[in-house]
Amino acid sequence: GAVVSQHPSRVICKSGTSVKIECRSLDFQATTMFWYRQFPKQSLMLMATSNEGSKATYEQGVEKDKFLINHASLTLSTLTVTSAHPEDSSFYICSARDGKVAGAIFTDTQYFGPGTRLTVL
């Protein structure tokens, strides 16, 4: 199956610093990538949809100036948490959308990265 990597897997930083998380699709091209946040024992919360070559689309309540998303190529999207604070501590997961046309059917599956555990002290 398709593989998505995420780096780093774990990061601890001081309050006020910025942290960049990379999401790569390793064996397919992803015009669309998604960034999610997951709180303990809760479901995934979609933060934003990242489209290659254009601005990300943020979900309601997500600060675009705080969570900067760049999707510069078909295999790489980055999420930068700017001026991180302890309340930004969370598990961040990216996914890449593999949309193919197989005959008359458009297949559409997200493949997820392994996640990044961010801890802000």
Next chain:
Amino acid sequence: AQSVAQPEDQVNVAEGNPLTVKCTYSVSGNPYLFWYVQYPNRGLQFLLKYITGDNLVKGSYGFEAEFNKSQTSFHLKKPSALVSDSALYFCAVRGNGTSGTYKYIFGTGTRLKVLA
């Protein structure tokens, strides 16, 4: 409204017994439905999906799911559970995002515990 419901927070099943994890959805148009599994401190792994065709979909690790349009359900099943199946399972449906894009709506997850 677009939504996914997983009514059970946790499902316990004995090893070797069949398991079912329930999911119902609400979305306009023909649904694209997915099941994912998450192990501790890991991302989600794709199990299976329904887009069109047979209502019974077979996926990874012996899992299957049955699409029922009239009941708007997509329950995950496995004939014989393994202890290693213990994990958190998410059902998802593709819905409409902004500006003509798609977004994926996830259920709250069901923790499966398979007892030896």
